[in-house]
Amino acid sequence: MSMHELTLRQIASGLANKDFSATELTQSLLARIQAVDPQLNSFITVTEELALSQAKSADERRAAGENGALLGAPIAHKDLFCTRNVLTSCASKILSGFKAPYDATVVEKLAAAGTVTLGKLNMDEFAMGSANESSHFGPVKNPWDLTRVPGGSSGGSAAAVAARLIPAATGTDTGGSIRQPAALTNLTGLKPTYGRVSRWGMIAYASSLDQGGPLARNAEDCALLLQAMAGFDPKDSTSVDQPLDDYLAALSQPLAGLRIGLPREYFGAGLDARIGEKVLGVVEELKKLGATVKEISLPNMQHAIPAYYVIAPAEASSNLSRFDGVRFGYRCENPVNLEDLYKRSRGEGFGTEVKRRIMVGTYALSAGYYDAYYIKAQQIRRLIKNDFVAAFNEVDLIIGPTTPNLAWKIGEKNADPVSAYLEDIYTITANLAGIPGLSMPAGFVDGLPVGVQLLAPYFQEARLLNVAHQYQQVTEWHTQAPTGF
Amino acid sequence: MALERSDVEKIAHLARLGLTEAEVPQTTDTLNNILGLIDAMQAVDTTGIEPLAHPLEATQRLRADMVTETNQREAYQAIAPAVESGLYLVPKVIE
Amino acid sequence: MQWETVIGLEIHAQLSTQSKIFSASATTFGAEPNTQASLVDLGMPGTLPVLNAEAVRMACKFGLAIDAHIAPHNIFARKNYFYPDLPKGYQTSQMDHPIVGKGHLDISLEDGTVKRIGITRAHLEEDAGKSLHEDFHGMSGIDLNRAGTPLLEIVSEPDIRSAKEAVAYVKAIHALVRYLGICDGNMAEGSLRCDCNVSVRPKGQAEFGTRAEIKNVNSFRFIEKAINHEVQRQIELIEDGGQVVQETRLYDPNKDQTRSMRSKEEANDYRYFPCPDLLPVVIEQSFLDEVRASLPELPVQKRERFEAQFGLSAYDATVLAASREMADYFEAVNSVCGDAKLAANWVMGELSSLLNKDNLEIDQSPVSAEQLGGMILRIKDNTISGKIAKMVFEALAAGEGATADEVIEKKGLKQVTDSGAIEAMLDEVLAANAEQVEQYRASDEAKRGKMFGFFVGQAMKASKGKANPGQVNELLKKKLES
Structure with a gap:
């Protein structure tokens, strides 16, 4: 097996057995990125020098007797995690030249665990999008079909892992931005409980919804990565001070007695029936593993999209005010006065979708509309949370499709942003409620991957990884690689 | 209630987003489509429902009052568009 | 309107x-x-x-x-x-x-x-x-x-x-x-x-x-x-x-x-x-x-206490309690001299004008509360008169001595209380003003009051302010009436 085909777990054994060194692995992957990525456009920055120095240091640490599961493991970060002295762009022109003066907590923690950072991954600009088409650095292509989108906003992360350029990557999920691209590229991706992973250094889109998490080829690798990424951070007021579970140990739990809920609202109009069938296929497998299944209801699910498209843009409109051309990033040429500085720096620096959402959010918060939009959306947010709380009184886990459709053609939904917003229907409820969610491979339709989504109560990431892992022990979907990669 | 050109111009001004003449009509249409999607929310009965701002409803943690930051001006200003004498420069601020 | x-x-x-x-x-x-x-x-x-x-x-x-x-x-x-x-x-x-x-x-x-x-x-x-x-x-x-x-x-x-x-x-x-x-x-x-x-x-x-x-x-x-x-x-x-x-x-x-x-x-x-x-x-x-328990005495409480404990007027208590530093200074003076009214008068009078003149805050005062309190003690035990005290205060402000006692000693400002010495001095004063003594003795009670003041003035002048004013008054009266 070539080195690029190895999972994180296999890399850990390879390194431990001295089959290869971290430096050899890193050199090999850097070469592969250089050769293959032009087809995909998944990297914004390749950090060759940093990677080689981290690899060297990992080899030294190992020689000195260290043996961490991620020591020497190559990864890459979504380009909204701040990395010291490395361009951190959020795929936006407005962050031109922004070499972050500090490391995000996630970056720091993973580096401390010994990972090797190969680069910064493409994404939708400021994580606003579900197709990775809004990047200032151009769209990312889906390795399963280069004419199709990889999903978004963590599209670069998904494409790079799916194409075996890297074994795993970080992503962020505000409305499905880890789970949806994982589904469209045949990966396992986890959005943890809100507050489980520090947001320090993770450039905000919508602060009350954003969560960082892993994308990898299987649940086991996600568990490895999450173990190192997650945990309390005093620098983030919304970070939760609660001990981490042992995610790896939880993987082997048997599923006997697991109560699974199938929300009827997830199988209504708008869902590609072929995807629905794949979901039911997964349910059948889980039954064989000892799970019981019942139909449940999440009656307010249909209101999630409007509520989300108020709350997220409202927070974004304020979060993105700091991009003003004064202290960092893009500044327009020869501003004639202060207003001109602001308007042209922001007008020229932000892309269309970002400007659109800033305007929606500005409007929703403005005098006279606040109650009708913002407060109303937050009330709906509570209804959605309440739906989950009630459902989890009856079942341990909720299962459904991750996306209503297969990966679409690049450019197909550009004319009508609303049609792209509707693609988030199954994922955004988890962000509004703050619960963890995972997408895992569930088969193929027309040669394109289908993802199934698992949702669990607060802080039950271990349960999600456990169920996905058990499923992956008896199925092969997740091992499929796109042709040519 | 649909947004008009003047509403869009006002919102763009509040958000300090320069829109070109050509962008305005298209932006107005798209924003109206999005607001159409959002307005579906108005049909939901939310009487008596407490708004939810944070999913976990946790409370604020407090930091001990200690100075741990040191002067990093040089590093921080290395990425600034315009600085002089340690100050960030902007077009004249008129009070 | x-x-x-x-x-x-x-x-x-x-x-x-x-x-x-x-x-x-x-x-x-x-x-x-x-x-x-x-x-x-x-x-x-x-x-x-x-x-x-x-x-x-x-x-x-x-x-x-x-x-x-x-x-x-x-x-x-x-x-x-x-x-x-x-x-x-x-x-x-x-x-x-x-x-x-x-x-x-x-x-x-x-x-x-x-x-x-x-x-x-x-x-x-x-x-x-x-x-x-x-x-x-x-x-x-x-x-x-x-x-x-x-x-x-x-x-x-x-x-x-x-x-x-x-x-x-x-x-x-x-x-x-x-x-x-x-x-x-x-x-x-x-x-x-x-x-x-x-x-x-x-x-x-x-x-x-x-x-x-x-x-x-x-x-x-x-x-x-x-x-x-x-x-x-x-x-x-x-x-x-x-x-x-x-x-x-x-x-x-x-x-x-x-x-x-x-x-x-x-x-x-x-x-x-x-x-x-x-x-x-x-x-x-x-x-x-816990926060409530840690609160210091507040201006209103302090004002009320100053009135009750020290018998200060509402006005004096308000002025002294207006700032924590002023109140602390006043209390420090009082703890040394044990006379709240004198302490209040000095803090609000001489000290405040000195600070105003030099545009100083009370915690920058050139005269410390200990120095001022010590000086007031000397007024109380008749070592100096109120008038001499002003000189002592100025000397303290100018740094001409570490304590009031040192200034009094160095400048020889100690009050004269030896009645023999005062009597001798008074005799000289009366002899030098024989004409006025005659007039005084010839006048009625109403006029005498004013004239008496003249002799006191002359006597204090002759003693350079150091004679004990009470004794001067008493002895002078005796001599003029005799």
Whole structure:
């Protein structure tokens, strides 16, 4: 097996057995990125020098007797995690030249665990999008079909892992931005409980919804990565001070007695029936593993999209005010006065979708509309949370499709942003409620991957990884690689 | 209630987003489509429902009052568009 | 027409924490530009705020001191507007759920009455940076050292009816925050700033007139002048058939006038919403009990104690309790000399004029409380007279001795109490003024009084002020009557 085909777990054994060194692995992957990525456009920055120095240091640490599961493991970060002295762009022109003066907590923690950072991954600009088409650095292509989108906003992360350029990557999920691209590229991706992973250094889109998490080829690798990424951070007021579970140990739990809920609202109009069938296929497998299944209801699910498209843009409109051309990033040429500085720096620096959402959010918060939009959306947010709380009184886990459709053609939904917003229907409820969610491979339709989504109560990431892992022990979907990669 | 050109111009001004003449009509249409999607929310009965701002409803943690930051001006200003004498420069601020 | 002035004040008090409200940078005044601006203060992408416990404690102290309700749940909101001294494009403040609710503060007016001023609320927020308008080739410079300094914004009810009342209120707040140790009160450095909402209405009218807000007035004197000017402007405007517009104005102390401010967000749509990076702040009752127990004696309590314990007049007690430093000084003097009334007289009299003359604060006084107390002891035991004491005080102020005793010794100011010596001296004085003695003896009781004073004067002059005045009086009377 070539080195690029190895999972994180296999890399850990390879390194431990001295089959290869971290430096050899890193050199090999850097070469592969250089050769293959032009087809995909998944990297914004390749950090060759940093990677080689981290690899060297990992080899030294190992020689000195260290043996961490991620020591020497190559990864890459979504380009909204701040990395010291490395361009951190959020795929936006407005962050031109922004070499972050500090490391995000996630970056720091993973580096401390010994990972090797190969680069910064493409994404939708400021994580606003579900197709990775809004990047200032151009769209990312889906390795399963280069004419199709990889999903978004963590599209670069998904494409790079799916194409075996890297074994795993970080992503962020505000409305499905880890789970949806994982589904469209045949990966396992986890959005943890809100507050489980520090947001320090993770450039905000919508602060009350954003969560960082892993994308990898299987649940086991996600568990490895999450173990190192997650945990309390005093620098983030919304970070939760609660001990981490042992995610790896939880993987082997048997599923006997697991109560699974199938929300009827997830199988209504708008869902590609072929995807629905794949979901039911997964349910059948889980039954064989000892799970019981019942139909449940999440009656307010249909209101999630409007509520989300108020709350997220409202927070974004304020979060993105700091991009003003004064202290960092893009500044327009020869501003004639202060207003001109602001308007042209922001007008020229932000892309269309970002400007659109800033305007929606500005409007929703403005005098006279606040109650009708913002407060109303937050009330709906509570209804959605309440739906989950009630459902989890009856079942341990909720299962459904991750996306209503297969990966679409690049450019197909550009004319009508609303049609792209509707693609988030199954994922955004988890962000509004703050619960963890995972997408895992569930088969193929027309040669394109289908993802199934698992949702669990607060802080039950271990349960999600456990169920996905058990499923992956008896199925092969997740091992499929796109042709040519 | 649909947004008009003047509403869009006002919102763009509040958000300090320069829109070109050509962008305005298209932006107005798209924003109206999005607001159409959002307005579906108005049909939901939310009487008596407490708004939810944070999913976990946790409370604020407090930091001990200690100075741990040191002067990093040089590093921080290395990425600034315009600085002089340690100050960030902007077009004249008129009070 | 008779006009009535209505004033409400918004006071921004910089809390004297070590670090900023949401970051661990120092808050020291006067540092080199942008050397106290951390990633958080600069609004760097990805940074997040964490609330300073001390800022919360200080706000609670203030709330308890004004008898206010402290909100068990208070929430930070974002006030969105673009300005170069506001790095994030929003100010983190409190809107609908401030930490301190309704309270009140009593102020003493010049006529000796006490007036209760309502305090609507006080909330925590972050300060902005500063725009420096020196010309950098047509550009302004931005210093963000001040950005993120904790502020307590104290909003009064529109209960104030004159510029003088406004000043009395600001002074009372100033004294209170200094007593509590939550703000250094240094108005020149901007630690305490005041926005004045001023309106006028015909006397007897219930509704308020349209108000104008005068921003950032930074001294007691300017508060009075700015308000008086603004009141005059509004009355003249209305009497000339015009209307007051609700707007923000700036006071220019050089021209003694206010002018309209056009800048800031014209539309004034701040789009407040709860800050998603901060969670609701919960104040437990046990915490409040602990803060309450730690409160120092407050100005009102101190005033009452001074009256009861020392028998001081209401006026003296008010003056002495006005600042914590003054009160502490007075009590230190009293503890040395054991005579509160003399101590009060000296602190409010000679000491205050000395400080005023040299423009010093009481904690910079060249005469220490121990020195002054020691000197008063010498007045009490008749070592020196009150008049000589003034000389001793001046000598102490000039550093001519470490203690009153040393000055008295060195300058030979000790009072003469030897009656033999005084009698001999008096005999000389009477002999030198034989004519006046004759006249005195020939006069009736009514005239004698005035003439007696002449002899006392001559006697004190002859003794260079050192003769004990009581003894001089007594012996002189005997000699003249004999």
